[in-house]
Amino acid sequence: MPMKRYIFEHCSLCFRVRMTAALTGLALEEKVVLDDDTATRVSLVGRRVIPILVKDGGTAMLESMDMVAYLDAMEDPVLTGHERPQISAIEARLLRTMARLTMTRYPLLDLPEFATVAARDHFTARKRKSFGDLAELRDRTRELLGSLIPALNDLDPLIENPRAINGRLSRDDVRILPL
Numbered sequence: 001m002p003m004k005r006y007i008f009e010h011c012s013l014c015f016r017v018r019m020t021a022a023l024t025g026l027a028l029e030e031k032v033v034l035d036d037d038t039a040t041r042v043s044l045v046g047r048r049v050i051p052i053l054v055k056d057g058g059t060a061m062l063e064s065m066d067m068v069a070y071l072d073a074m075e076d077p078v079l080t081g082h083e084r085p086q087i088s089a090i091e092a093r094l095l096r097t098m099a100r101l102t103m104t105r106y107p108l109l110d111l112p113e114f115a116t117v118a119a120r121d122h123f124t125a126r127k128r129k130s131f132g133d134l135a136e137l138r139d140r141t142r143e144l145l146g147s148l149i150p151a152l153n154d155l156d157p158l159i160e161n162p163r164a165i166n167g168r169l170s171r172d173d174v175r176i177l178p179l
């Protein structure tokens with residue numbers, strides 16, 4: 001059984017896996033799961049989670065950074081640079097503040113995980129439950145962008161090189177670029 005990743009295109013954790021596969025040149029099969037398709041994920045790993053990497057032989061991985069480490073170690077590693085704790089700290093701040101900007105917009109996009117009306121409605125209902133009225137949040141874009149700026153300002157001087165945040169490609173690039 002060839003290696004296969006199960007993803008949502010909008011999901012930044014899923015992008016970590018895509019990005020690492022692209023950087024390492026590994027050809028993985030890809031399946032974009034519909035948002036309301038819980039059954040596929042439950043049948044693979046017993047619960048509704050994404051990304052999932054099914055390795056050669058059929059064992060499934062559930063943690064995106066474990067998948068990144070696994071894929072990078074398969075042939076010639078590319079994520080060889082050092083990591084900095086400041087980058088993970090900014091990642092956590094960005095994740096907290098950006099969801100109200102991003103999650104409210106994803107269902108407006110033509111993404112394969114929303115290929116059916118039921119899948120798009122499912123996502124919208126899930127996010128409404130977590131964040132409240134999505135259109136109302138979109139109306140607050142200026143204010144929400146303002147709350148993102150301090151973390152971006154702190155990130156800016158930490159970027160050592162436009163091609164690699166710490167000067168040489170590292171797992172920190174996989175943490176930050178998808179965001």
Ligand SMILES: N[C@@H](CCC(=O)N[C@@H](CS)C(=O)NCC(=O)O)C(=O)O
Pocket residue numbers: 011012013048049050051062063064065
């Ligand atoms: N620690 C896990 C977290 C995975 C996770 O939280 N995935 C979210 C999507 S970003 C999820 O599965 N949400 C439930 C769902 O979408 O059904 C990882 O890094 O891979």
